[in-house]
Amino acid sequence: MDPISLITLHKTRDPVRNDANSWLMKLIPENAHKMQSETDLDPVFAALGDSRVIMIGEASHGTHEFYKIRAEITKRLILEKQLSFIAVEGDWPDVYRINRYVCGIGKDQNAKEALGDFERFPLWMWRNDVVVEFIEWLKKHNDQFTNSWDKVKFYGLDMYSLFKSADLVIEYLEKVDKEDAKLARTRYGTLNSYRDDEHSYGRDILRKRTPSREKEVLDVLIMMLNKGSEYLRKGGFVDGEELFFNQQNAMVVKDAEEYYRKSMYGGATTWNIRDKHMFDTLLALLKMHEDHTGKRSKAALWAHNSHLGDARATQYSRETGEWNLCQLVRQHIGKEDSFNIGFTSYTGTVTAAPEWGEPCMKFNLTPAFEDSYESLFHKALAGNWMTVLRSNNKDIRPNSALVKLLSVERTERMVGVQYVKYAERQAHYVPANLPQQFDVVIHWDVTKALQPLDVGSSD
Numbered sequence: 001m002d003p004i005s006l007i008t009l010h011k012t013r014d015p016v017r018n019d020a021n022s023w024l025m026k027l028i029p030e031n032a033h034k035m036q037s038e039t040d041l042d043p044v045f046a047a048l049g050d051s052r053v054i055m056i057g058e059a060s061h062g063t064h065e066f067y068k069i070r071a072e073i074t075k076r077l078i079l080e081k082q083l084s085f086i087a088v089e090g091d092w093p094d095v096y097r098i099n100r101y102v103c104g105i106g107k108d109q110n111a112k113e114a115l116g117d118f119e120r121f122p123l124w125m126w127r128n129d130v131v132v133e134f135i136e137w138l139k140k141h142n143d144q145f146t147n148s149w150d151k152v153k154f155y156g157l158d159m160y161s162l163f164k165s166a167d168l169v170i171e172y173l174e175k176v177d178k179e180d181a182k183l184a185r186t187r188y189g190t191l192n193s194y195r196d197d198e199h200s201y202g203r204d205i206l207r208k209r210t211p212s213r214e215k216e217v218l219d220v221l222i223m224m225l226n227k228g229s230e231y232l233r234k235g236g237f238v239d240g241e242e243l244f245f246n247q248q249n250a251m252v253v254k255d256a257e258e259y260y261r262k263s264m265y266g267g268a269t270t271w272n273i274r275d276k277h278m279f280d281t282l283l284a285l286l287k288m289h290e291d292h293t294g295k296r297s298k299a300a301l302w303a304h305n306s307h308l309g310d311a312r313a314t315q316y317s318r319e320t321g322e323w324n325l326c327q328l329v330r331q332h333i334g335k336e337d338s339f340n341i342g343f344t345s346y347t348g349t350v351t352a353a354p355e356w357g358e359p360c361m362k363f364n365l366t367p368a369f370e371d372s373y374e375s376l377f378h379k380a381l382a383g384n385w386m387t388v389l390r391s392n393n394k395d396i397r398p399n400s401a402l403v404k405l406l407s408v409e410r411t412e413r414m415v416g417v418q419y420v421k422y423a424e425r426q427a428h429y430v431p432a433n434l435p436q437q438f439d440v441v442i443h444w445d446v447t448k449a450l451q452p453l454d455v456g457s458s459d
Helices: 003-007 015-030 042-048 064-080 092-102 129-142 162-176 178-189 199-206 214-226 228-234 241-261 269-293 315-320 325-332 373-380 400-406 421-428
Strands: 053-056 085-091 153-158 299-302 338-344 347-352 361-365 384-388 410-413 429-432 440-444
Touching: 015 373, 015 400, 042 064, 042 338, 042 384, 042 440, 053 064, 053 325, 064 129, 064 299, 064 338, 064 440, 085 092, 085 269, 092 129, 092 153, 092 162, 092 241, 153 269, 162 178, 162 228, 162 241, 178 214, 199 241, 214 228, 214 241, 228 241, 241 269, 269 299, 269 325, 315 429, 325 338, 338 373, 373 410, 421 429
Parallel strands: 053 299, 053 338, 085 153, 085 299, 338 440
Antiparallel strands: 347 361, 384 440, 410 429
């Protein structure tokens, strides 16, 4: 039986999966590009074409190779594809300190200092050796330009910084309009009792122990947006970037209030709020860069596979209605103007925490389960390689038989900031359709743990 015919039968005859696997043992090596090093990336650049948004995932928050290859892809995007900015799965104000450093603004003397605002769990996710090396490379690259908008910027997409962002809005308003600062302090102050535990706000809302503060935080955001030109005449630096920074802080407060208010709802509610915020932030950044430069802006996104692989190709979408950043990009910016790269691995070591909030450590990664894409890839071609599943370059055509056979759903491993070995299948595997999730998959068979900056945190 030919490989395409197998697809129509896979739900009705068990041996079909074995037949499909036999074909995949042949098709994967024939269509894989073996990677001799972490910089061997030519097929990615051939396939992505002139994409506006390039999404680069990671199958864990603690794997050296995922971070290193992602950094190397981004360097080439900067040098070859006129990248405008990088936006990462990190809190807006914490990451903005890095942006100031790489743009030659602020007091930090090196990348380690610029990472100083990352003070909460999980520290190693951004405070690690690969990120430091990339930030120093980006600073050196940017130093050759005098015009701020010729420099490649570095931003955060996330929204956990409710109170830090609120404090920064007030601090900005104190410089440009003290009466508005007083209003913001009063309205944001209605949430102050939850500074030590934001999730208790959601519990109190559910138990009707406190009223919603949605209107208060929305009022501040509207004020920041409506009076922006007035504030700009009174202060700010570098073409109004400080104004934009704090308008986005007000947006963070508004969305984080909703996130924590609905944190007890269950299902995909808070996940969807968070990824919608990331997407809205991306759109605001693309527009700001285009407004300042007058030309099409381009972004590289760094986040977990769960955010940057299309959610519609996973069980999460079917069962809970979950969407994610990649899905929103593809729906609203378009597949032809975006491109995404996912990672898989079979075994090795990983940096993660045993429980939420605990110090990280180095774990031995259990070899991937038999029914997974990772196990299939290991059997088909042990080693390090990539394959193209969709292309934005008309001269690059993925093998249709390979794509169709890989579209037979399998489980896929995802490790976040925790690694739960005693319940690995339930915690880290999700049924997925890999070709619908990603345009390129990079498989690194045996990975090693990411090295944190903080001494002893991975021992």
